[in-house]
Amino acid sequence: MTQAKVRARIAPSPTGHLHLGTARTALYNFLFARKHKGDFILRLEDTDEVRSDDAYTDDILSGLKWLGINWDEGPDIGGPYAPYKQTEKTDHYENVAHKLIEQGKAYFCYATPEELDALREEQRQSNSASRYDNRGRHYTPEQVDKYVKEGRVPVIRFKVEDNRVVSWHDAIKGEIQINTEDLGGDMVIVKSSGIAIYNFAVVVDDVDMKMTHVIRGEDHIHNTAKQILIYEALGEPLPQFAHVPLIFDLDRQKLSKRKHGEAVHINKYRKDGYMPEAIMNYLAQMSWTPADEREIFTVAEACEIFDLDRVSKSPAVFDIKRLDWFNSHYIKSLPIALITERAREFLKDFELSQYSQSELEHIVALVREGLSALKDIAPAAAFFFSDKVQISDELSQGLLKQESSLKVLSKVHASLSQMPWGDAKGCKASVDAIGKELGLKGKDLYWPVRAALCGATSGPDLGSTLSILGERRVKARLEALMQPC
């Protein structure tokens, strides 16, 4: 048996910034395609004339790329089944819809939005299921004539046959059965504007683009039933469906812009200095565990080991603390040159040119340990860049007023020219030697020095700090303290 080449896709609609859920769905499709040496396609479902915006398209494409998700065909690079943008296929959808009308599988419906609202309201009042009453199936020629004369512009509805069970084997959820009666009556496939509706356009596109697998959020389950009906009407084979559980917040509610604001957008994490490797890793393992249960893996590794069989059926809760853990892991373990490069934009308020590239890398290496996101690097590294170190009143009035502290500082100041700059251990040893001389050690010795240099009693390794700051900067800091006005 020859298996067709796997083709999976992500079909975002450019009605908002790249959402965490969209990113994860994209990731799963991408990983699945790569795992099976197939193609991954990106297609834009921009049939919502009201909410679609090109700015969102850019945001989505760049966000996906940033995460390491690359497509083989898409609106930006083309491909054998172009166009990859639904608004460029309007006529095509309409043609297909007309074919369905000719076959008696669809028809024009002249019901106005107001009439439909009234119908729904009535159904709501009587506590019955909300559905279109298929009235358009039985128009007399006179009625149609009248509606046309009134200037009503029809939609095209697809006939949803009643009393049938649509079922499919979902690659994640297993067997799913839905009765067509619960689908809401004959469905609109082309709006009165002439633009195809999502449920119709997806099927036409997935058929056109020869998609073999449709992996999407479980909020689409009912849509899948509707879409299967369309596949059948078109006489086309069904792809394999897989419905991925959704992502919740800590309150077990769907992640939504309304409730969570920017926190649902990939962009927000990008701006805050989260590593794409961390987001990818975190997103991937939210509802999927590799067979060997490893938790840290790269995109490339995930492409090797991804498996739909191991995708969980239940929703995952987005927990920023866990993301932070992944992020701090990558901040600590990615090559220092790369982290330094990424850190630059978070340090842009400082005059970075005063340090060489390798010195800068040392600084980043020193402070990266405690960071959960790069946005926190500026406060952590600030003292390296300013000769006027901010010192709290508590320290300047307390610790730094003590006699022993002043002694330590003036001793350090005096020995500046003998410090082995560039040698972290050597610098530390010099301080220790001064301590020995003064009979001071521990906090009494280190804290004053640390406070003078960093403005705090906690911070990176003292020897390294001294070594990187170098004679000029250390001198400036000490003198600023020793000659108060």
Add this chain to the structure above:
RNA sequence: GCCCUCAUCGUCUAGAGGCCUAGGACACAUCCCUUUCACGGAUGCGACGCGGGUUCGAAUCCCGCUGGGGGUACCA
């Protein structure tokens, strides 16, 4: 309302009838390391929603209940 779906520590999960007095990770607590914070290491806290079955034996299978979530548009 109706339809679909889900159910293991606070969170992500392992678990596909005996290997489970339920394992790992995050978080949290304590301790160790350290001049400090962080890192790292150790220990601890901590879960199979409930009720019936089936079976010699159930977290695992079946049924019901409860609870959560999603859907129910001329949105996607």
